[in-house]
Amino acid sequence: MSEELSPRQQDALEARLAERRDALIGEIEQEMEHSRHSSMEELVGLVRDTGDESLADLISSLDSAIANHHLDELRDVEAALRRIKLGRYGYCGDCGEPIPAERLQSIPTAGRCIACQDHHERTHAGRRGASL
Numbered sequence: 466m467s468e469e470l471s472p473r474q475q476d477a478l479e480a481r482l483a484e485r486r487d488a489l490i491g492e493i494e495q496e497m498e499h500s501r502h503s504s505m506e507e508l509v510g511l512v513r514d515t516g517d518e519s520l521a522d523l524i525s526s527l528d529s530a531i532a533n534h535h536l537d538e539l540r541d542v543e544a545a546l547r548r549i550k551l552g553r554y555g556y557c558g559d560c561g562e563p564i565p566a567e568r569l570q571s572i573p574t575a576g577r578c579i580a581c582q583d584h585h586e587r588t589h590a591g592r593r594g595a596s597l
C-alpha cells in the first residue's frame with residue numbers, strides 16, 4: 466500500500482501551492498500589461514486584498530484577456546489550497562479514499578486518486594455532454 470500524506474508533508478505542499486499561486490498571479494499581471502486593459506490590473510490588486518471569493522469572478526471576467534493555461538493552473542492551485550483549508554486535502558473528491566503521498570508530491574493539485582482520475586478522463590474527455 467502507498468503512504469498517506471503526513472501533516473508535515475501537507476504543510477510543505479501548501480507552501481509550494483501558495484508560492485505557485487503568487488507566481489501565477491504575477492505572470493498573469495505581466496500578461497495583462499501587454500493588453501490595454503489597465504483597469505484589470507486594479508482588479509488583480511483587489512483580489513490580493515479581498516481573497517478567494519472575488520478571484521473566481523476575476524478569472525471569469527479575464528478569460529479572454531489571459532493565456533488559458535495560466536488560468537487553468539491557477540484554478541487548480543486555488544482549489545487545492547481551498548481543500549487544505551477545509552481539511553479535505555489529500556482525499557479523492559470522487560471516492561473519498563486517501564490519495565497516495567507520492568502522487569501529491571508530484572502533482573500537488575491532484576484532487577482525485579489515480580483510478581478515479583483515469584475514469585474521469587475517460588468519461589469526461591473533451592467535456593462533451595457528460596452531466597451527471
Ligand SMILES: [Zn+2]
Nearest residue numbers: 557560578581
Ligand atoms: Zn478515487
